[in-house]
Amino acid sequence: MTDKLLTVSPSPHVHSEFSTERIMYDVAIALIPAFLVSIVFFGVGAIKVTLVAIVCCILFEYLIQKFVLKVPVTVCDGSAIVSGILLAFNVPSSIPVWMLAIGAFVTIAVAKMSFGGLGKNPFNPALVGRVFLLICFPVHMTSWPVPRLWDFSFTDAVTGATALGKLKEGVMMGHAVPELMQKIPGYMDLFIGQINGCIGEISVLALVLGAAYLLIRKVITLYIPMSYIFTVFIFTGILWLVNDQRFADPLFHILSGGLMLGAWFMATDMVTSPMSKYGMIIFGVGCGVLTVFIRLFGAYPEGVSFAILIMNATVPLINKMFRPKRFGGR
Amino acid sequence: MPSLKTFSRGGVHPPECKISAKMNIEVLHVPQKVSIPISQHLGAPSTPLVKRGDMVKVGTPVAKTSGFISANIHSSVSGKVANIAEVVDTSGYPRKAVVIDVDGDEWEESIDRGSDLKKDISLSRDEIVQKVLESGVVGLGGATFPTHVKLMVPQGKKAEILIINGVECEPYLTSDHRLMLERGEELMVGIHIIMIALESDKAIIGIEANKPDAIKYLTGLAKDYPGVSVQTLKVKYPQGGEKQLIKAITGREVPNKGGLPIDVGTVVHNVGTVLAIYEAVQKNRPLVERVVTITGKSVKKPGNYMVRIGTPVQDLVEAAGGIPENSGKIISGGPMMGKTLTNLDVPVVKGTSGILIIPLDESKRKVEGNCIRCGKCVSVCPLGVEPHLLYALSKRGDWERAEKEDVMNCCECGSCQYTCPAHLPLLDYLRVGKAEVGKQIRARHNKK
The missing domain is CATH 3.40.50.11540 (NADH-ubiquinone oxidoreductase 51kDa subunit)
Known part of the structure; x- marks a missing residue:
């Protein structure tokens, strides 16, 4: 007989490799390609903004957990890092650091910790931070540096509007879409990412690469992104067929703006999206419809952030609607 | 394929x-001593048929079925009944067992x-x-x-x-x-x-x-x-x-x-x-x-x-x-x-x-974190219940709602807890819920 003490615990005695940390770090890894593209086009600014956002988010979470809530500090779970990266990816690389710090504070303190921390927040924290900045500092949040390939100088970049912004402005002034499209980057630029825009949203290619990684690692499923992107494609496609002078083509819509970043990385946030397959599809369709409405008929050129936040609010209801069917009937 | x-x-x-x-x-090899619990099956414990000092052979009945859902139990060795004693079994609790000192293999x-x-x-x-x-x-x-x-x-x-x-x-x-x-x-x-x-x-x-x-x-x-x-x-x-x-x-x-x-x-x-x-x-x-x-x-x-x-x-x-x-x-x-x-x-x-x-x-076990509402527990549950919900209900002692949400359907397979990224002790709480709700259901039956 051994004199060693052995553990006694109820089953199950094994656990899958799956963990919150793994999910969070996988998301961070999946965002690396987009980060690299942003460095290529926005230079030092992209690095600075991303690092500051991450550091601020971790710091605020640490301070709140340690001194305000007095609970065990869990900044190592990776969720603050992901929030930081996503916040940075949703702002222009020219944003002043102090402004970004405020955004990080709203992200962590208001949108996450005040609800009880990880898993308790009803809205995507990074998007709350982003929208807060957009409303408070509209000028800074809508002047995008023009991409300059491999330029690491610290000089202030030339700024301009995004493709969606130019389109919106032009349409408002009564120009026809085909004429406006001449002045807007082509599909290839949109796909690669050589466009004006937020740090992480510019390259469709990099984002899809990252998303493929998340799919392989089973962190996300296709339900939300596909229903979201497909809805935008169909909806804008119908409008384009009806009136191609007033509306841009569907391919342009799915390649531009924050759709790819939002659909693959923000709308799929587990905490703020539905649990069931059908719930996820409804959620994605809702995001798609709202995005198109805001882009085409709203005041803002881009609607991804608002669309996802609005749909976040419907998640409890969606979850109630799509309960799993009991084995063997109710 | x-x-x-x-x-x-x-x-x-x-x-x-x-x-x-x-x-x-x-x-x-045949052990020197065996303890044969009289409750090794689902249902009523069997009634012992032997007493201390009785000689038994392999296959001699030592306890007989005590109801429709019960089972006979036989000696697995030959030898002498040493005692009818309380022996800790797999459940972790002492249960009555026939203890036999082995002698040969007849x-x-x-x-x-x-x-x-x-x-x-x-x-x-x-x-x-x-x-x-x-x-x-x-x-x-x-x-x-x-x-x-x-x-x-x-x-x-x-x-x-x-x-x-x-x-x-x-x-x-x-x-x-x-x-x-x-x-x-x-x-x-x-x-x-x-x-x-x-x-x-x-x-x-x-x-x-x-x-x-x-x-x-x-x-x-x-x-x-x-x-x-x-x-x-x-x-x-x-x-x-x-x-x-x-x-x-x-x-x-x-x-x-x-x-x-x-x-x-x-x-x-x-x-x-x-x-x-x-x-x-x-x-x-x-x-x-x-x-x-x-x-x-x-x-x-x-x-x-x-x-x-x-x-x-x-x-x-x-x-x-x-x-x-x-x-x-x-x-x-x-x-x-x-x-x-x-x-x-x-x-x-x-x-x-x-x-x-x-x-x-x-x-x-790893330290548990917060539920991140990933829904994995729901998707792996073979019986279609919602472990994360039952966990929360059980934690706050809402047995009425737990019953409505079919906590009793749980088969305790552990798939939910196995897969939970937050390492929540989902099954532990589902078991607590099943025990409490089961108790209440039995109490209701007895009243009728």
Whole structure:
């Protein structure tokens, strides 16, 4: 007989490799390609903004957990890092650091910790931070540096509007879409990412690469992104067929703006999206419809952030609607 | 290649770790002392038939069935009854057991100990049921439900399909696998005996695809047995659960809230049980031993042993080379549903399918975090309940709502907790919920 003490615990005695940390770090890894593209086009600014956002988010979470809530500090779970990266990816690389710090504070303190921390927040924290900045500092949040390939100088970049912004402005002034499209980057630029825009949203290619990684690692499923992107494609496609002078083509819509970043990385946030397959599809369709409405008929050129936040609010209801069917009937 | 059959909802695929799959079944030495609990089965504990000082042989009844759902128990050794004492069993609680000091190995004369295959079945339906009842056969898959009850088809029902459970979906365990490979002929006869008892003309043996040798061997044998066939199943836990297996093979769902397999025209028996039925009916041999896997990543000599009921786990562990240095936990059963042992004097009972020794670094749970509402627990639940919700309800003691949300449907397979990225003790709280809600339901019944 051994004199060693052995553990006694109820089953199950094994656990899958799956963990919150793994999910969070996988998301961070999946965002690396987009980060690299942003460095290529926005230079030092992209690095600075991303690092500051991450550091601020971790710091605020640490301070709140340690001194305000007095609970065990869990900044190592990776969720603050992901929030930081996503916040940075949703702002222009020219944003002043102090402004970004405020955004990080709203992200962590208001949108996450005040609800009880990880898993308790009803809205995507990074998007709350982003929208807060957009409303408070509209000028800074809508002047995008023009991409300059491999330029690491610290000089202030030339700024301009995004493709969606130019389109919106032009349409408002009564120009026809085909004429406006001449002045807007082509599909290839949109796909690669050589466009004006937020740090992480510019390259469709990099984002899809990252998303493929998340799919392989089973962190996300296709339900939300596909229903979201497909809805935008169909909806804008119908409008384009009806009136191609007033509306841009569907391919342009799915390649531009924050759709790819939002659909693959923000709308799929587990905490703020539905649990069931059908719930996820409804959620994605809702995001798609709202995005198109805001882009085409709203005041803002881009609607991804608002669309996802609005749909976040419907998640409890969606979850109630799509309960799993009991084995063997109710 | 068409995709393999499996159950449709939920399930997980933990690493299989079937370390002992190639080890032949060896006969474990007869221990010096056995403790035979009088409650080794589901249902009422049996009534002891012996007292201190009585001499018994292998196969002598030591306790008799005490109700419809109960079972006979026989001595697994020859010797002298030392005591009727409280012995800590797999449950961790002291339970009454017949303790026997072993002396020699003398068997009851009525038992046929020969290993020749007896193919001809001479008994009638009722005689088969009677024989199984007398021999103390219970479900050896783990649930230990008295087998004779499952051989009697209630009036108005029909057992269209007999399903034989050779799934062994728990990681590590290989006792059923070895049994299928080494005792295939006897299994086939056993299946025919059950088909006679149930008046069923179709039997399907369900085996997961990770046991290709057993599938091939039994498929070959089945050719000589009309009505018997083998169904290969996709590897997915908990396919060995009765409801999941029926769903996987027939597509039928056993109705909720007290539904039985017979309600959908099926009866399920584990391969170990089938062998016990064969031995009871053809060899007049009561259930006194069973195959037990002893395994673990750092166990020196993992293997499969034919073990006398009542043998201390210690003897089995010694046969496997003792407890490895880095051990952290010893489990009776598999890693998904097995129970942790509190000491090594615990006897092997009818429901012991394996002993698993887990290394220290895998034996402790990780710190739990917050639920991140990923919905994984819901998607892996084979019964379609919502573990995260029941966990929260149970935590705050809302038993009324927990009952409404079907906490009682939970089969405790552990898939939810296995998969939870926040490492929440979901099943712990579901068990608490089941216990409390069960108590309330019983109280309501008693009032009526």
